[in-house]
Amino acid sequence: MDISIHKLSKRFAAVNALHGIDLDIASGELIALLGPSGSGKTTLLRAIAGLEPIDDGRVLFGAIDATKLSVQERQVGFVFQHYALFKHMSVLDNVTFGLRMRRRATRPPRAEIRRRGLELLQLVQLDGMAERYPNQLSGGQRQRVALARALAIEPSVLLLDEPFGALDAKVRKELRVWLRQIHDETGYTTIFVTHDQEEALELADRVVVMNAGAIEQVDTPAMIARQPKTPFVAEFIERRAAATAA
Amino acid sequence: MARYDRRALREPAPVRWLLIAVTLGFLGVFLLLPLITVFVQGLAQGVATYARALTDDDTLASIRLTLLTAAIAVPLNTLFGVAAAWAIAKFEFRGKNLLTTLIDLPFSVSPVISGMVFVLLFGSRGWFGPWLSEHDIKIVFALPGIVLATTFVTFPFVARELIPLMQAQGTDEEQAAMTLGAGGLRTFWHVTMPNIRWGLFYGVLLCNARAMGEFGAVSVVSGHIRGMTNTMPLQVEALYSDPGEYSAAFAVSSLLALLGFVTLMLKNFLEWRHGDELAALRGH
Numbered sequence: 001m002d003i004s005i006h007k008l009s010k011r012f013a014a015v016n017a018l019h020g021i022d023l024d025i026a027s028g029e030l031i032a033l034l035g036p037s038g039s040g041k042t043t044l045l046r047a048i049a050g051l052e053p054i055d056d057g058r059v060l061f062g063a064i065d066a067t068k069l070s071v072q073e074r075q076v077g078f079v080f081q082h083y084a085l086f087k088h089m090s091v092l093d094n095v096t097f098g099l100r101m102r103r104r105a106t107r108p109p110r111a112e113i114r115r116r117g118l119e120l121l122q123l124v125q126l127d128g129m130a131e132r133y134p135n136q137l138s139g140g141q142r143q144r145v146a147l148a149r150a151l152a153i154e155p156s157v158l159l160l161d162e163p164f165g166a167l168d169a170k171v172r173k174e175l176r177v178w179l180r181q182i183h184d185e186t187g188y189t190t191i192f193v194t195h196d197q198e199e200a201l202e203l204a205d206r207v208v209v210m211n212a213g214a215i216e217q218v219d220t221p222a223m224i225a226r227q228p229k230t231p232f233v234a235e236f237i238e239r240r241a242a243a244t245a246a
Numbered sequence: 247m248a249r250y251d252r253r254a255l256r257e258p259a260p261v262r263w264l265l266i267a268v269t270l271g272f273l274g275v276f277l278l279l280p281l282i283t284v285f286v287q288g289l290a291q292g293v294a295t296y297a298r299a300l301t302d303d304d305t306l307a308s309i310r311l312t313l314l315t316a317a318i319a320v321p322l323n324t325l326f327g328v329a330a331a332w333a334i335a336k337f338e339f340r341g342k343n344l345l346t347t348l349i350d351l352p353f354s355v356s357p358v359i360s361g362m363v364f365v366l367l368f369g370s371r372g373w374f375g376p377w378l379s380e381h382d383i384k385i386v387f388a389l390p391g392i393v394l395a396t397t398f399v400t401f402p403f404v405a406r407e408l409i410p411l412m413q414a415q416g417t418d419e420e421q422a423a424m425t426l427g428a429g430g431l432r433t434f435w436h437v438t439m440p441n442i443r444w445g446l447f448y449g450v451l452l453c454n455a456r457a458m459g460e461f462g463a464v465s466v467v468s469g470h471i472r473g474m475t476n477t478m479p480l481q482v483e484a485l486y487s488d489p490g491e492y493s494a495a496f497a498v499s500s501l502l503a504l505l506g507f508v509t510l511m512l513k514n515f516l517e518w519r520h521g522d523e524l525a526a527l528r529g530h
Contacts, residue, residue: 051421071424078425084418088440098426101436146422153426 001062001156008057017043019213032200033193035210041193049076077150079160083142085134092117092130098153120148140171160192288496299494304473308481316457319397327404335412352401361395361466387469395463400453407449444520455509
């Protein structure tokens with residue numbers, strides 16, 4: 001599904017968290033929202049999800065104006081930094097939650113729900129973990145459950161908020177590769193937030209560099225690295241180059 | 247969780263024993279002794295007298311009234327407590343601080359005043375007095391008044407137990423549930439409730455214990471009509487003021503003491519079985 005954002009603005013008290021953001025995302029793209037803390041990237045992500053009310057502007061899912069739609073109606077798959085798994089449900093129940101919550105009219109039969117859940121667990125390489133509970137899983141495993149849970153509802157768009165932020169470096173690298181594979185396999189439009197330049201430049205089809213509530217540059221990783229458009233972007237990338245050279 | 251040698255943090259042995267002795271002594275004198283006395287005095291004239299005291303008509307009526315009052319007050323306050331805690335912990339709205347303060351009000355007000363309030367509102371010379379007598383509705387000196395007073399003083403228990411618990415748990419799981427398509431009520435039932443059930447049970451336990459044991463507020467509102475508007479605590483007082491019923495007073499008291507004991511046991515059981523969960527859910 002194409003995602004379009006028109007002049008999106010949001011204020012937190014007197015502070016402008018987002019200044020009239022314009023962004024067009026093609027169906028199936030893997031987009032990174034990259035920037036330091038306070039840049040507005042998470043706010044933008046949550047605004048797309050409907051978790052954050054906005055003051056101005058529109059969000060379009062395909063041809064539909066999603067701005068007035070509730071979180072539930074938008075059918076977004078959201079993955080939180082700290083997993084937000086349902087502590088009291090098994091892994092399988094977590095994954096199938098979205099399907100089980102559907103209205104009777106659109107809800108698949110129980111056997112079908114179970115089958116889909118198990119299929120997704122296989123996709124995220126967690127077969128055999130169906131009856132485990134979140135507190136029995138490692139961080140990396142929990143995040144994979146969270147992703148499977150988001151995928152289960154066949155979302156219009158997959159949104160990930162610093163999905164690997166709570167994990168150690170080695171797991172982070174592994175999951176990065178794996179996320180790219182999952183994306184290529186499933187083809188969902190995916191937007192993820194990160195402050196890690198390496199992650200953004202390695203994973204994304206296009207990177208949206210943000211600063212202080214505005215977009216500095218939207219480009220492919222190669223172009224961002226080779227032709228930074230603003231001093232901020234240049235400095236951001238230079239820091240990365242310096243870090244990897246060191 | 248790393249295990250470390252706690253011996254380094256311990257007081258020297260004599261100090262520890264002194265502290266334990268003082269604590270036990272204090273508990274012994276102020277808690278255990280009175281409770282044991284209640285049972286001893288209640289059974290002082292034999293088991294037959296004890297049984298007769300408990301099956302006396304007026305006493306049975308008071309037991310029924312206590313149970314009925316609790317059966318109304320506790321569910322009401324549970325409903326209110328859950329709703330208030332949910333609103334306070336999961337949402338931002340104007341007047342939130344005011345609500346939190348109001349919830350604590352019954353704790354800071356003397357129980358006698360709590361009862362007085364209803365007399366002033368619904369008594370024959372109260373604000374609604376004339377209107378009520380016109381429509382032949384009795385609130386004060388009848389069940390409704392007793393229920394109102396009891397509900398008021400046990401207002402805060404469930405809410406105060408749930409609010410910090412739910413605040414510590416945050417809103418991530420609820421937000422996740424919403425993105426997955428669950429509406430408000432379903433999110434509450436499937437996601438929030440399982441996370442708060444032990445805290446809720448604990449709050450209900452405390453609310454119930456207080457509802458059954460409340461004296462001051464109910465005393466003001468009830469009119470002390472034996473066989474009709476005496477709850478168990480009031481019945482105890484009535485029996486105690488009659489020299490011939492001295493033993494009977496302790497017999498009924500022993501029932502209340504038993505209630506306290508059962509409440510304590512359930513609370514300890516809860517902490518033993520789910521203590522880790524409760525502590526973890528509070529983010530300790």
